[in-house]
Amino acid sequence: MRATFEKVLVCESKNEPARVLLSLATGSRKTVIAANLLWRLHEAGRLGKPALFLCDRDELREQAYEKLSKAFPKGSVRIVKAEKGRNLAKNAKVHIATYQTLGLDGEAQDEASFLTNYYPENAFSVIIIDECHRSAWGRWSEVLKRNPDAIHIGLTATQRQLREGKKQTAADAEIKANNLKYFGEPVYEYTLIQAQEDGYLAACEIVRLQPSIDLKIYTCAEVTAAKPIDARTGKAIAEEEIKDQYTADRYDHGLILPERIAAMCADLFKRLCEHGGPEQKVIIFCNRDLHADRVQIQMQNLYVQWCKDKGITAKEHYAFKCTAEGGSERIETFRGSGERCFIACTVDLLATGVDIERLNAVVFFRYLESSITFYQMVGRGTRIHEETQKYKFWLYDYTGVTALFGTDFITKPHKPRKDKSGGGDGDDDDDGKHRPPLPELMNGEKVSIIPQGRFILQRREGRDVPIPLDEYRQEMISRVLREAATLHDFRGLWVETEKRRKLINHLLGEHYSPDTVRELMDMADCDHFDLFAHFGYREKALKRVEREDAFLEQQIPWFASMDDKAAIVVRGIGQQFGVGGTDALESSELWNVPEIRRVGGFDALRTLGKPAEVMREAKVRLFGV
Incomplete structure (x- = not known):
């Protein structure tokens, strides 16, 4: 949000139209961000005129209404529609509309529309265009051209460049031909891989x-010989109605293959x-x-x-x-x-x-x-x-x-x-008038499915690239092995909070996600330690609860050598690992666990020496089982 406001202020300081593009991965809650942007602008007194949230699907309109209504007082957010000759959203602070509602889904440029009938020029202070990459297909630019003084904010997951068509005005081309040209470079980008x-x-x-069967190309002669029927009517198809050839990209679209x-x-x-x-x-x-x-x-x-x-x-x-x-x-x-x-x-x-x-x-x-x-x-x-x-x-x-x-x-x-x-x-x-026959072959040809591999997405040279899962995992592990050649070295690194975090941040910085590999290898119940120990040092991978149980059983003599309060805290360390893994041991919330706090928490370890050193020893024993 800060980047959006900074761009608006820069544009205003230069006396330029405020145009902002946000590029956010699908699923990263663009509508929630829009609601927060509008609320902050409202709080700053920048919504002297209504704001417009514009989308192209009824489902998006309903989702926008749900999210925006939670941000503003009751009645401040309305869906645009006409009733008895008036606009029901007239007095709302935020108007939500589809292009269809505004009458901008047709091709005629000179016809009156809901937009021109109910909204004068410069009627809005802010216009947010949802999925603006897709919106370039229609007449959405009419709304922007009628509101040049408003702040225009484009939301997209895929900033879109449009090859110019032959039939478009210069004004339309300026807005529609290239989202990047109109809005400028995104002020903030959050990619699918980053979010993952x-x-x-x-x-x-x-x-x-x-x-x-996708390795095969069907010729007209082959299709004819198979005596195709029309998939819609069941009637036979004449040879002259069959195309010269059918390649895999037309299967089950231009040629139906039941097998x-x-x-x-x-x-x-x-x-x-x-x-x-x-x-x-x-x-x-x-x-x-x-x-x-x-x-x-x-x-x-x-x-x-x-x-x-x-x-x-x-x-x-x-x-x-x-x-x-x-x-x-x-x-x-x-x-x-x-x-x-x-x-x-x-x-x-x-x-x-x-x-x-x-x-x-x-x-x-x-x-x-x-x-x-x-x-x-x-x-x-x-x-x-x-x-x-x-x-x-x-x-x-x-x-x-x-x-x-x-x-x-x-x-x-x-x-x-x-x-x-x-x-x-x-x-x-x-x-709508004539449907050509849709050939269907019933030739009994056996079809098998050939595996082509498992892949994971990674960002390389600025692009999303599917990498074979095994290759991705091996490359990630090789980076861990550079830092710790043996399991002993790795365990020593892992129990040092700063060194461990540095390793994880280094992997993330090179676009290797331990969380993602853990999920895809069906090891969600394991800690990152066991992920690395298993694939890097050929150790058996234990689930968090399995490592907790082994620790509590193997360290009974160690617990017996402590006073009762210290033993409760150290056992609690193992139990909290079973719940949240290594991260749980490095969180301040560890000391707020009731049974640990009740016996003195961190201070209870002082009877065994310096608490930080006792914690380190507990971790070494935990990761040594």
Whole structure:
């Protein structure tokens, strides 16, 4: 927030328009930050005129209203809408609107709109544009051009450069062609990898897979010989209606392959069963509406059979389709319930605007070219969910889309569309009048899924790069071994608070996250000490509670040699390690634990010598079991 205010003051001191860009990873609570920015501006007396929070989805509008309403007094925040010829938000301090509400979702530039009818020029003191990278597609610039004196703040996870189109005015080009050009460089950037390393967003394990059939190219002759049917109607397709060839990026979009769909769904279901069970929250991004239909049916059938084999009752709506054609009514259940609606099969309806904190996996059965869309889709899984202990998520890539990590956010101009329910169905060959046949092959070809490796994201040379998990772990461990060649040396380093923190900070500074590796190696119950000891020095990794129990058992003679109060404190050190690991031993809260504080805490150790040296010895014994 400070960076935002500094930029505003600098612009005002130079008598320049105040334009600010914040680039924050999806899931890092941009709306909460916006609420705090507006509240601070209000407290500073800078909201003499109303503020406008502008977004492009109904879901984003509702989320903004929820967050902003908590920051301001009741009635100060209103959603913009007309009723009986008047604007219901007229007297509010903060107005929340979508482009559609303001009448800015069409192409006609000269038509009157809600914006021009209800708001004069320079009606706002501050305008916050949510997801401003995506907003460049429409007429959102009309709001900015009518309010040149307002502070303009753009929020984005992917600052977007737009290749210029042929049909645009010079004024539109100035605003729409390049977010960076309009707002300037971001005053603050917080990347996905930074947020993961800080523990603010969930760690991500990338699993790359490839259907064996994707190595094949189908020619017109091969498709014709297989006697394809129209996937929509079931009717035969004539040769002249078949394209010259079909490559993997068109499978299950331009050419439906049931065996491919079945193999991918079976592989995914097996992986879910192996990592947490099938009843976990998952989004599967499909190529088109019909593809989502087929995937939903396959996943539902696999689950019903699994329940039958286990002798348990299947839960309702295990897999459901959620596209522009329907299913959006199940989104809230998908977000909140742990008893139904587990697998959402979509195209792009859930790509943005929906916070799903408990999401365990993001799955790509879909090919993509847009890095912006890709990052937004990945962002669905990045949120941490404390209640279900979700600190990591799986990214299953069946189509090679994770190659988009680290690519530039430059896209072609997008023609505004008349949107249905805020998301498309992927059927871009349907003009509403004539739908060409969609070939489906029933040739019984066997399809297998080929593993391509496990990966973790790392920042290298300013870009997000998927690194093989084993390589990442080995490189991190090699840096630890440079500091401590033997387990004895490492233990001596670890018990010294400053040396330990220096080591961790050094790893983080080189973009190696021990927390992330611990999560992805299924060692969340282990301390960092055991992570490093296991992979660096081939020691058996103990869980925190296992190390606590071993310490309390092996050190009974040592406890017996102390007075009762000192023994209670030292045993308490082992017990607190079992709860919070090494960090718990280096926190001042250790001495506020009731049983430790009751016997004198730190001072109780003086009967054994200098308390700091006793603490060090306790740690050496703890990490020596």
